[in-house]
Amino acid sequence: MQLKFFGSKMKIPLFPLQTILYPDGPLLLRIFERRYLDMVSACLNSEKMFGIILSNQAFGSNEEGFCNLGTLARIVDWTKGSDGILGLTVIGDSKFIIKENFKDDNGLNVGTIEMVAKEEKSIVPENYESLVSLLETLIDEFEDTYKYIKKDYQDATWVGNRLAEILPIDIKQKQTFLEISDPIDRLELINTYLSMAQAMHKDKNDLMLQ
Secondary structure, three states, rough: OOOOOOEEEEEEEEEOOOOOOOOEEEEEEOOOOOOHHHHHHHHHOOOOEEEEEEEHHHOOOOOOOOOOOEEEEEEEEEEEOOOOEEEEEEEEEEEEEEEEEEEEEOOOOOEEEEEEOOOOEOOHHHHHHHHHHHHHHHHOHHHHHHHOOOOOOOOOHHHHHHHHOOOOOOOOHHHHHHHOOHHHHHHHHHHHHHHHHHHHHHHHHHHHHO
């Protein structure tokens, strides 16, 4: 299923990271660079969001640049330490595509973006109930991280995005999960990944016993 867009183009500040923010998911950040401290201050004062995108450095590249699909970040909590480092808790909003980007005078990346339409809500199919059970166990282990998150274990999009952000998966694969627009396709891919990981683990154990 192809991505669907809605609304007019708009400009937002961009924050390239070596991690991914998914819609309706949490992310804890530590901010210390002046350009990003200024960005956060402006967003707090105007109650606006900024965009989080995956940096090329996440793939081991030394070149500047980033993926063109990311997620809007809404600030829900912040603390400032005595060392001047700002701690942020953000929650993912809608996904977006970058149409153009440039750097402002402070070196902050700014993008002209187009919003990606939210996925239609769909119930988790019965054959993926094991993924729901797995997610419930995982979220219990990260209870504090998910204290701002409204849980919806019946929604295939919500379940898929939470598994994608929690599971120890290769970052390129995580970006693929973000770029998928069909929630059932995402669950199928996650299920396949887990099945392959379990098979590899079993083969490794079998070899050790020989």
